Amino acid sequence: MMTGITGTPGTGKTSIAAELEHRGYPVVRLADTVRPYIIEEDCSRQTLVVDVDRWVEEFEAVDGLVEGHLAHLLPCDRVVVLRCRPDILRQRLAPRNYPEGKVAENVEAEALDVILIETLEEHPEDHVFEIDTTDLSVGECADRIEQVIRGELPPSCGSIDWTDYLEPGR
Numbered sequence: 795m796m797t798g799i800t801g802t803p804g805t806g807k808t809s810i811a812a813e814l815e816h817r818g819y820p821v822v823r824l825a826d827t828v829r830p831y832i833i834e835e836d837c838s839r840q841t842l843v844v845d846v847d848r849w850v851e852e853f854e855a856v857d858g859l860v861e862g863h864l865a866h867l868l869p870c871d872r873v874v875v876l877r878c879r880p881d882i883l884r885q886r887l888a889p890r891n892y893p894e895g896k897v898a899e900n901v902e903a904e905a906l907d908v909i910l911i912e913t914l915e916e917h918p919e920d921h922v923f924e925i926d927t928t929d930l931s932v933g934e935c936a937d938r939i940e941q942v943i944r945g946e947l948p949p950s951c952g953s954i955d956w957t958d959y960l961e962p963g964r
């Protein structure tokens with residue numbers, strides 16, 4: 795079973811996947827597989843432009859977890875979409891020293907459900923598990939994903955509405 799863990803940057807993919815790896819689950823990180831597919835580096839946005847189609851095409855399926863903001867584009871058996879309330883996401887991104895434009899872009903993407911919408915374009919609703927990390931610890935989020943893996947948590951998506959957190963002026 796391949797389980798994708800996706801979400802806007804700052805929602806907690808890396809931290810939660812590290813916790814799950816610590817608990818014994820095999821984890822593949824987007825960051826470790828994407829290098830050969832980088833087309834260019836957009837320095838102004840501190841962003842790597844990746845040949846996503848080729849990355850998806852050549853990705854070897856794993857029996858375990860795939861973590862990264864493109865994981866939902868893979869043919870996963872189920873996808874966990876991590877969410878974080880936009881004002882808290884902004885706080886989580888602050889230590890990264892991203893340019894303000896990049897922070898605002900991510901906060902807006904989270905408020906507009908961009909990753910969830912992309913996920914639902916690729917996967918049926920009953921394969922999708924949205925987890926709001928805002929008020930949970932990393933360990934509690936890992937617990938939820940373990941429940942997903944064990945089939946103890948029903949699929950869920952679409953109950954989050956963060957349009958009130960859209961930042962003015964954008």
Ligand SMILES: Nc1ncnc2c1ncn2[C@@H]1O[C@H](COP(=O)(O)OP(=O)(O)O)[C@@H](O)[C@H]1O
Pocket residue numbers: 801802803804805806807808809810886927928929930931932935
């Ligand atoms: N419930 C939570 N789940 C995941 N990360 C959390 C949580 N609460 C706070 N954080 C913090 O938010 C940040 C998330 O960063 P990271 O794991 O790198 O996210 P991503 O890989 O999605 O960019 C970390 O500093 C982490 O400690």
